[in-house]
Amino acid sequence: MRFELEHTVGASRERAGTLTTDHGKINTPVFMPVGTLGNVKALTNRDLDEANAQIILGNTYHLNNRPGMEIMKMAGGLHKFMNFERNILTDSGGFQVFSLAQLTKIKDEGVHFQSHVDGTRFFFTPESVIDIQRVIGSDIMMVLDECSHYPVGHEAAEKAVKRTSYWAKRSIEHFRNTEPLYGHDQTVFAIAQGSVYKDLRQRSCNELAELDFEGYAIGGVSVGEPPEMIPEIAAVCTDILPQDKPRYLMGVGTPSDILNCISVGVDMFDCVMPTRNARNGTVFTKNGKIILKGAKVKDDFTPIDPECECYTCRNYSKAYIRHLFNSGEKLAGQLATIHNIYFYIWLTNESRNAIINNIFDRFKRSILVNY
């Protein structure tokens, strides 16, 4: 993997870069659609192409449950399994083990848990999570981390930071001692923890920075803390994380969160918000949110955003999509998802263009005023 910064403004400020892997270029800042189980909910690969998705997410915990690594290996990895030729990043499953799995028991060695799907017992270690991601074949793997709940006391958060650093060390060693399986390179990113505590975030970032990963994520945000803390936490981390490495803020966020965190030097984002909200009838535009189920749009025969070039906006009206939602037709969620993913990727891509043209603040304000 290569990361080149093309444009920076000061030390820890917004930046435009390019990340290059064997599956192609990723222009940053970038939004990565979430494809937990090997598909971005309701979207075909063609929809992803048309949204200009350069990278999508998969999830180690979920893919390990279903289809399982035996099928994944026979398929030749996730790219082939889902026939997706661009980049895939896989989350380690750390977050899911702590939020979704049952009877989770955490030790320094690793995490025991039972699958939420069928109760199967698993034991994840920093090493096994790398091994699983080797089988998945993701371009960017994530280390196993310990993600604290919110709220959490300083002592417990510190323990999680310590263990996350210890696991990160084992992860990078195991990564260096293993090989990709499918002929394309893989890399691994570390994940900083520390909850809302500045000193712990700093400690976590410092400890991880020493391990010389190719990229760094900021984890444990958007887990219930006040939303205004998100860019603050991100800023604490980006102050310390290496300038020449990509920074990925996990699970964030609203259009405002994304813009505010680009401002403090974050390069990569993922969030279920555009897909989940789409299925519930809320779409995002540069002019604000629209509730598609609402009576307000029942006779509005214009597109969600007349200037948007997504398939949905080029072909369908708000009144039609509202009718589909109110009739329980699944096509409604599909069309709204196509739009929302297109918009989120447009948002980060326009941010990138604005950064390169030194007008990011103006662009950001033009969006924030509507949110």
Place this chain on the structure above:
Amino acid sequence: MRFELEHTVGASRERAGTLTTDHGKINTPVFMPVGTLGNVKALTNRDLDEANAQIILGNTYHLNNRPGMEIMKMAGGLHKFMNFERNILTDSGGFQVFSLAQLTKIKDEGVHFQSHVDGTRFFFTPESVIDIQRVIGSDIMMVLDECSHYPVGHEAAEKAVKRTSYWAKRSIEHFRNTEPLYGHDQTVFAIAQGSVYKDLRQRSCNELAELDFEGYAIGGVSVGEPPEMIPEIAAVCTDILPQDKPRYLMGVGTPSDILNCISVGVDMFDCVMPTRNARNGTVFTKNGKIILKGAKVKDDFTPIDPECECYTCRNYSKAYIRHLFNSGEKLAGQLATIHNIYFYIWLTNESRNAIINNIFDRFKRSILVNY
């Protein structure tokens, strides 16, 4: 509307024709995907284009409930509302009034019923159903008919035939006294009833044939009678219905039903089977049905049908779609629906080519052997 028979083999046998309306040509035999509420479930218009759908169905009863005719009129009709530029046929809602609505009370004047959605009281008459379809703007409208349940005694079935003829007469008169609203021509088809009684089917067809409609449907089949009766009933009707008019067998059926009914001179078909079965994980191919949820395909990385040219078969494997079904991902149903609709249209289109080349029997046998 024009209907030209291009190829016939004997009196009541398989035939290839072309139906032309202001929204383009329809090559017959034709399968019409069902788009009850103004969308074919899970398919975009692009999917319909790629499946070569020349005509789709809408439903008067359902569209009258939602979005309602006020919105429909403001939209400029269903073509504009759903942005579909090819042909639309609307069922009259007769079937739904008798199968779905509540507190249905039938009189010679019309049918009182309550919407199954919200209990709203409606009164459908042969005339009002034409008026509604004028607002929908469907290229082919259907008359209000009385559809008998199965089983039904001869006396009750005869009463329904009588009333259906009486209503058909009122329908065609009202049709002739009203005008299309959106600048394109509309036509109306009659619907023959008579349940499983040969004499009643003959009577119904004779009475309707006298009214000189531009097309005729065979209704009240596939409502619970033994499946082998379907082509028998169809044959009784096609023996009597005018040779130079299109014949539409409503709600039929399996690939075998369709082929067997093409054999007795049916030109048009619709059925929810390809869409509904797709959502449940069953797909149809020229080599038979495949249960995509089954363990048999869990490591089958080939397409549903390697020779099929639909988007799904060009891009995804059975093992991948099985994984999506077993993970509860909606994309599974979308991909299966894309395939099934493509297959059903392929089936009628290949039948047409086979008829023109005088090899229909051979083609039919090559499919039936797998069903």
